[in-house]
Amino acid sequence: MSTSLSTRDIVYIALFAALTAALALFPPITIPLVGVPITAQSMGPMLAGAILGAKRGALSMVLLLALVAIGLPILAGGRGGLGVFAGPTVGFLLGWIPAAWVVGLLHELGWRKLTVIGSFTHAMIGGIIVLYAIGVPVLAVHASLPLKTALFGSAAFIPGDLIKAALTGVIAMAVKRAHPIIEVRQSQPA
Amino acid sequence: MSRSILHRLPAGLKLTALAAAGSAVIWVSDWRVMVDLLLLVALAFPVARLGRGALVQQLRPLLPMLVVLFLAQGLMASWTEAALVIARIATLVLMAGLVTLTTRTExxxxxxxxxxxxxxxxxxxxxxxxxxxxxxxxxxxxxxxxxxxxxxxxxxxxxxxxxxxxxxxxxxxxxxxxxxxxxxxxxxxxxxxxxxxxxxxxxxxxxxxxxxxxxxxx
Incomplete structure (x- = not known):
């Protein structure tokens, strides 16, 4: 992929920022036992990476968070504004950028032989492991919790995230067939 | 549609004000204050010469979510907490809507x-x-x-x-x-x-x- 962004790249970036915002409109599902609301929105970084690739995927998340910062209420629960970035879960939000980047990179590397399971695994590594590796320590520091407690508290969201990673795998494969966007990385210098 | 005073304010000022106000409402913890703020923002719509339709259009997509959130918060936490959350979301939405409706994208x-x-x-x-x-x-x-x-x-x-x-x-x-x-x-x-x-x-x-x-x- 070239280092410069074409008009088309910018359209894709804007579309996925808007699409991730639209995912907030899906009503959240609350898992009865753990009581945490599962929103469709955190599927946004997984989908952006899986469909657009590392660079464009990460940039679409940068754009989304910039739109949130200027006050648009586009996060799940109608949240928006700079106040969002002051909360203890800010790591799970800023983590969308590296999460989308890693999901995208793994998809680019494994693009030729991509399967639903492979895409699901990529989405899981980037969208769950990378995301939590950033979100959990930030939560622990911000809310002055022991790391273990922060991890335990966050773990309630993992079942929902696994479902989202699985959906991402199915969607990414279907989109690859219907309308592929990621170009295979050539072994040429950038 | 005629241009109101809100339309004429510089975009940079409106964006800054929106970011500041959006961050400030997070700290409001009394539901009555929050409802007052909501009414204040709603009153800004006629000031901006925007009809009731524009106001309703801003809130309608969120309505199902607001109802669910209100009931969930009311039943699990308290009804005052529910009113606070709903009023805060509606206020944020209307404020952001106000800026976007009175500012040209350019x-x-x-x-x-x-x-x-x-x-x-x-x-x-x-x-x-x-x-x-x-x-x-x-x-x-x-x-x-x-x-x-x-x-x-x-x-x-x-x-x-x-x-x-x-x-x-x-x-x-x-x-x-x-x-x-x-x-x-x-x-x-x-x-x-x-x-x-x-x-x-x-x-x-x-x-x-x-x-x-x-x-x-x-």
């Missing part, structure tokens, strides 16, 4: 572009950034509307709330329209290189990607 983009100019030596291209901003702002309502339409169609076919049945057609449709939107932008700006220095962002901003998305949809 002005919003120009402001963002101006704010980013100092970053140019770091490889940030303000023209491209503002194009991305303006496109996302235009796409937001269209995609939300489109999601709603796909949802209705799937419900009618008995597919109910399956996220897959909803997300997949939406994404494929949106990706297909991206090509045409990019082509249309390039056709309007006369060349395909957004780096070109003499190009004025206003020319691109006047293009309405909504129209392109709508055409592709049919």
């Amino acid at each position: 002005d919003l983009i120009a402001t963002v572009e101006r704010l980013l100019t100092p970053l140019a030596p770091l490889g940030v291209n303000p023209g491209k950034v503002s194009l991305a901003f303006s496109l996302a702002l235009r796409f937001l309502p269209v995609i939300a509307e489109e999601a709603e339409r796909v949802h209705e169609a799937q419900s009618a076919r008995g597919l109910g709330n399956s996220p897959l049945a909803l997300a997949l057609p939406l994404i494929v449709r949106v990706l297909k329209s991206a090509e045409d939107i990019a082509d249309a932008i390039e056709a309007r700006s006369g060349h395909d290189d957004p780096d070109c220095p003499q190009e004025k962002p206003q020319r691109r901003a006047r293009f309405n990607p909504l129209a392109a998305l709508k055409t592709v949809k049919e």
